[in-house]
Amino acid sequence: MALLLKVPSIVCTGCGDTITKAIQTVESDASIKVDIAAKTVTVEAKASEESIKQAVVATGHTIEGE
Template identity: 35%
Template sequence: MNIQLNIPNMACSACGETISKAVIAIDPTATVQADPKTKQVKIETQASQSAIESAITAAGYQVN
């Protein structure tokens, strides 16, 4: 499943790393591309979108 999310409070590459780690914690096979400049995260995963959004929210980031 391809998921693209807007993360308005992702400010830097460290934020992107935190988000990537949150996603990989629930799906170790996921690929995550986080771009702090555009505030976009592209994820290829087997997990549901709601599970991904919950993991990112739990890591401290808003999902739009």
């Protein structure tokens, strides 16, 4: 399942690293691409969309449309 999340609170590579680590706690072998300029996170994972979103929100970031 490919999931594209718009995360307007991403401002630096540190934000991307934090989000990546949080998603990897949900699914360690998830494929995660963070685009800082576009403020998007693309996740290829077997975990549910809801659990991925919860991991991102738990880092203090917001997901547009939520």
